[in-house]
Each structure stands twice: as structure tokens, then as C-alpha cells.
Amino acid sequence: MTTYKEIFGKYVKNYSSDPSSDIEGQIWYNTTSGTFKSEVLVAASWASGGNMTDAFFGRGISGTQTASLVFGGRNPGPVFVSGNMESYNGSSWSPAPSLNTARRYLNGFGTQTASIACAGAPGGNVPGAVTESYNGSSWTSVNSLGTGDNNGGFSLGTQTAGLFAGVSSPNTASEEWDGTNWTAGGTLNTGRDSGAGAGTQTAGLIIGGSTLTAVEAYNGSTWTSVASLNTARNNDGGGGTQTAAYCFGASPPTNVATEQYDGTSWVTQSNLSTARDNPNRGSVGTVSAGLAAGGNNPPLVTTEEYSGASLATQKITTS
16 A cells, blocks of 8 residues: 555654644644644635625725724715715624715725724815824824825725825825824835735735736835736725735726735635725735725625635544
8 A cells, every 4th residue: 555655755743732834735643632634725715794884985994804994985976975984893884983074085094993094085086185093983183194195095004003105196105104194105116006905014015006916015114016916906905914915806897806915926716706896995804804895886885704715724534
């Protein structure tokens, strides 16, 4: 009978407890449970979440899959801007305190109880630089961006250490938020707007935008081009970290395509159930617990929750 070592050139190792592994297909024997185990890849999936109240799009977003906010936006009719906000608890959306300044195509970052809303058009195509801070109960106007935007850039980070990059034109500017002021950040390699963000102010990603496949990483001072997307995207959504990110949807055309990043390359994953572009703008959740809320073409109230591809330990049945 052929042995495992004869096939793979290695013996199966014994462990008293399951080891940490990031190698798909790795096999070991757990001496405590008396079982063979292996590391297997669990496929990514999208599942339906609760519906939002408003079918607005071009809204800001912040938080996680089970504790998020969406705010602002516009409706599908004549150019109309909103300051409405909704809060998500992982199963349902409920009304929450409105912004002080209604606007569309704005951006957000932070948590459900400590968020920033920035940029956005207060009406027509007028660029807006307004920034507001949320403490879990109300919004307060704070210092404005140096450069206003009316079509959505990229945003990521926390209420005290955020980043806004790429504005309409598109251009290569980025600005850093320290909880009080905006200051000039590093210059992008490729000008763009309207894409997804992931990570933190000192370890961030901007993903797609302006119908590009290009992705750039930020270290707190400079931007570096990294592995490109498989699908060119504009008005996409996403989240995660600099080395574990996801993105979804886009235009044109409106699509269902989803990709996941491991710090080295982007891999196409299971599609969204509903095609959407212009989902809420910002960085939300993680690759293991992501969120797609709203979008356009047509305007949507639907929410989908993402569970990314991951490695998991599985017992091997032997006869």
C-alpha cells in the first residue's frame, strides 16, 4: 500500500493539540483526540441581511457587519440630498440621528459610536468639504477638508486617525485626519475617485475607482502600487485590512463581482446576489464579516453579509 510519505515525501506529524496552520491541504494527527486532521479552504459566500428603510445611494458608511451606520445620500428622483442615518445591528436597520449637513456622495469611517462623515455634494455638483463627527448620539460639525469633493473618493481609518484620498477630476491628493484637523497626506501614483478603502491611516489600501484595476497601499506617508484587481471597478464597495481586504460591485456595468485580497494577490470569489454600484462609501467590516448595503441601478434597500474564503481545520474520516 502506498504511504503518505511516498506520495508527498513527508511524514504526517503528531501534535497533542491542533497547530496553527495557513497551508491548505496540510495533514496532521492529533494524539489527544486520536484523529487525523487537515486544513481545508472554505469558500466565500454572501447571505441576505435586513433591508434599509431608505433606497438612497451614494451614502457614507462606517462600522462592522454587526454594528454599522449609513448616512446621507441621494434618492433616485430629481437631485435630492439627505442627511438621514440608519443603524444596523446585524439583523435589522433602525433610524438614527441625522447629519447636520445633508449631502450625497459623501464618505465615512470609524465605528458605530465614533464615526466621521466627510465631503459630499450638498446640492447639484458643488464640491463639499464639510466634516462631521459622531459620538453615538449626535453629529457635531468639525474642521473641514482642505479640498472639497462632490463625487466620492476613498476613506478609511478611525475617528481619530482617518484618511480621505482621491477626489473628483480625478486627482492624486490625499488628506489625513488626526481627530481635530485635516493635513496633506502622500500623493497617489494614479489619480482616481469613487472606489473602496480598507485598513488604517498607516496601513491602508485604496481599491479600484475611476474604472481601474489599480490598487495602492499607504504606509502613513507614501503610496505604493500593489497587485491589481481582476475586474476594473468604479463606485465599488469593500473593507478589511491592508493584507486581508475585499471589494464588490461596481459600474459600469453594474455588477455582482467580488474579490478578496491576501496581501499578495486578488482572487475572484462568490458573486453578490444582487448587482449594485455606488453602495455606501467607506471601509466596513472584515474579510470574514463584510457588508454590502444599498446601491444603485436600480436604487436598493437590500443588504448582504459577506463571509470570506478562509482556511479551517477539518477532521479526516478514516476506515
